[in-house]
Amino acid sequence: xxxxxxxxxxxxxxxxxxxxxxxxxxxxxxxxxxxxxxxxxxxxxxxxxxxxxxxxxxxxxxxxxxxxxxxxxxxxxxxxxxxxxxxxxxxxxxxxxxxxxxxxxxxxxxxxxxxxxxxxxxxxxxxxxxxxxxxxxxxxxxxxxxxxxxxxxxxxxxxxxxxxxxxxxxxxxxxxxxxxxxxxxxxxxxxxxxxxxxxxxxxxxxxxxxxxxxxxxxxxxxxxxxxxxxxxxxxxxxxxxxxxxxxxxxxxxxxxxxxxxxxxxxxxxxxxxxxxxxxxxxxxxxxxxxxxxxxxxxxxxxxxxxxxxxxxxxxxxxxxxxxxxxxxxxxxxxxxxxxxxxxxxxxxxxx
Ligand code: AQP
Numbered sequence: 001x002x003x004x005x006x007x008x009x010x011x012x013x014x015x016x017x018x019x020x021x022x023x024x025x026x027x028x029x030x031x032x033x034x035x036x037x038x039x040x041x042x043x044x045x046x047x048x049x050x051x052x053x054x055x056x057x058x059x060x061x062x063x064x065x066x067x068x069x070x071x072x073x074x075x076x077x078x079x080x081x082x083x084x085x086x087x088x089x090x091x092x093x094x095x096x097x098x099x100x101x102x103x104x105x106x107x108x109x110x111x112x113x114x115x116x117x118x119x120x121x122x123x124x125x126x127x128x129x130x131x132x133x134x135x136x137x138x139x140x141x142x143x144x145x146x147x148x149x150x151x152x153x154x155x156x157x158x159x160x161x162x163x164x165x166x167x168x169x170x171x172x173x174x175x176x177x178x179x180x181x182x183x184x185x186x187x188x189x190x191x192x193x194x195x196x197x198x199x200x201x202x203x204x205x206x207x208x209x210x211x212x213x214x215x216x217x218x219x220x221x222x223x224x225x226x227x228x229x230x231x232x233x234x235x236x237x238x239x240x241x242x243x244x245x246x247x248x249x250x251x252x253x254x255x256x257x258x259x260x261x262x263x264x265x266x267x268x269x270x271x272x273x274x275x276x277x278x279x280x281x282x283x284x285x286x287x288x289x290x291x292x293x294x295x296x297x298x299x300x301x302x303x304x305x306x307x308x309x310x311x312x313x314x315x316x317x318x319x320x321x322x323x324x325x326x327x328x329x330x331x332x333x334x335x336x337x338x339x340x341x342x343x344x345x346x347x348x349x350x351x
Pocket of ligand 1: 007008009010011015017018019020021022143144145146147148201202203204205213214215216217218
């Protein structure tokens, strides 16, 4: 049975990349699938243990989910640390995954920097916890930005290794089921999760450097549009965004070698719900001086209602806390089933 899960870390302000790459994609999925949307607070402590405002940041991600239109009656919204199954399954996955797999993760290399020996063990094991976030709900689909593709592949590797190494026990307990793996059908306990990485904004780039990902941790606030920016802020950042001196091409191929132009056209396409080709058929031959004001109008009108609703929700933290608590209870019920099965498969004694 299909099930969707995605999560966002409560570390710093949400930006346009998080919105277009992830949050906005959640909405249509809840019409077709059971969905869980998580605020991954256990992930938030991997790079930095102490946060002054973890509770407020957690509420603000939940507010973004709600403001984007996620319906807590239909989808489960919760924070990760409430459901102990995430950490429990992550431990088991630490014993499934190999150290070499973790060492190859580009996010670990980027975030650990040069002083790798001094990075937390949690930062290295981050993808194992992410696999647990997904598989503790036996989720089949995960909408994410392009940067998470490698972690999703590792989630699949963990599921495949668990299914293979424990296949005899899984079958003996009658816990095996047919699992879709691309075109093939295999047998096992955990699904082989598919990432959903689609559309023109799977990797939104910095407004200051079209070769760098738009990121919460970029020192320059001008590099990103935060979901907390007001209309003037959005307009100022788009006007100051780096471009090149040429006019826009009429066809997508003309964006090659022009990362800043490609990024702004991609953002426009994603906000307008269209393709880059369609944007270029309107703006091909036009200068950035004409394109940027159109992008400002579009960004302000698309983001304005979401950010206003986020602010309104943040004025009532009690409501957000109640949503997270109720979501946590529903999530826990599913996670407990998985943990019971997994412990049986491993031969652990339980009641
Ligand atoms: N630039 C981006 N373009 C498209 N999607 C993006 N995502 C993040 N950046 C972009 C997607 O947002 C979701 C949440 O990711 P996260 O909680 O892991 O956030 P993050 O990766 O920590 O965000 P940053 O801004 O990239 O933080 P730092 O600066 O700490 O590295 C995911 O689905 C992610 O793909």
